[in-house]
Amino acid sequence: MASPVIDSHHHFWDPATGDYPWLNGPFEPINRVFAPEDLRPLLRANGVDGTVLVQTWNDLGETWDYIEIAQKTDFVAGVVGWVDLTDAQVARTIAALKASPAGRWLVGIRHLVQDEPDPEWLLRDDVRRGLGALAEAGLVYDLVVKPPQLAAAVQTVADFPQLRFVVDHIAKPDIKGRGFEAWSALMGGFAGRRDHVWCKLSGMITEADWHDWSPDDLRPYVAEVLRIFGWDRCMFGTDWPVCLVAGRYEQVIAALRACLADLGPTQTDAIFGLNAIEAYGLATYRKA
Template sequence: MASPMIDSHHHFWDPASGGDYGWLSGPFEPLNRKFEPGDLRPALQANDVSGTVLVQTWNDLGETWDFIETAANTDFVAGVVGWVDLTDPHVADTLAELQQSPNGKWLVGIRHLIQTESDPNWLLRDDVRRGLQAVQDAGLVYDLVPNLPQLPSAIKTTETFPELRFVLDHISKPNIKNREYDEWAELMQGFRSERRHVWCKLSGMITEADWQNWTPGDLRPYVDHVLEIFGPDRCMFGTDWPVCLVAGGYDDVIGVLRECLPDLTARQREQIFGGSAIEAYKLPGFQS
């Protein structure tokens, strides 16, 4: 029997809610509308996706509370990566309150939009490290979402916390459109010794490519490099829907990733398309 297919990275949002969605302008203007479970469900059904991981969209605790309620009321949301203020001295209490709430089991990870911080070494601050320790003590995953400037501090953080599970989002967002590869590829090697407790999402790639003209061949060198570092057992599929819609549909994201994985065994593909997300996030409802 095939393993369940899990989309490890997608979002919901409502710009009218007052959240920090100023980036939904310019080329992203087509996404400046409400996206909710009913919008995603047809694509999941068409592609036999069994479950998803709903990921924070801005640094707001209220969204985290809303998202775990959404998970409780949505049959396909298998887990939530939310936000808490890692710098808050009482962050451990906040995590405990979330986890002990009626919908607390759906919180599987924490993320902070570190690329919005002016300090590329934000993760290395003492108050942030205290917060990361609280995430580890709570048994949660920490999602890393660096751009190239934050990548060295992200690697250092995984070295500092060998018992904390990390997931690297969007293969660290290399500039695929301009074929900027060498510096990214060299920095990514830093994760090689940490792969025991770090997973990497094969997600967000078409958005970093030429939106109108990308091909599987544009993405393949980046996918190959990530696989060489992490191995199929530490890589996972994610669509980054609805952000991906500026460059391609849900089916396109799945199709191009499959085209970039021609040499893997059936078991390795099942690991990438579901097993890794279940293992990393310990998704409720999918644990054996």
């Protein structure tokens, strides 16, 4: 039986009902509705068995909507939603979500830390209280950060050994501007914490030159993430539909496979599915 392939990072949205001020200018081509039926044929064509649906804006209503979508959609194996970590009642909010009929699909939480003006937002006392609530609830916390927030992210991971973390989009290095060295120096801080932190090999083509990128541009970044985290702590994600501004769904997959060409089947099976199943505890794919 073939090892399951899991796209660990994608979105759905409707610009008419969400807050997406960035969907203009160069992102205008994806300023439209993206729903399960748009993704389904891409999954089928590329041999992807399941997905993790990930938050797009800081809104609790979206989280409720997403777990309902997961309940109705056969390929969505888990949801990374949003709750207000700074809310003193966040533990009750999490409990209500998990206790709902669709609550079993909630596997993680994230906040758009990359958009916070304070690069040390993660170190705030109220945020840390919220992270403690996530750990108590057994949820994962996705770190969506850029290099300016990486130092705080590394400190947060060190301070919460009981909480599983996933670094989204390899922390968004400036691939187009060849920002490897500064990014690598910061990412290295995760090396000693890899027992409870994973990293998504996702979102890379949108940090490269949208119109002139190749797998060779991504290869040193992928190699560095593998060095820091290990192949057993890395996972594949497309960041669809954001990726569409720079490449097609199948191009994202092909580029990552090219970057991982020197690995064996055990390693690639882990990166393309098994690690996401482990990190998020995806019930649909857990071994009995």
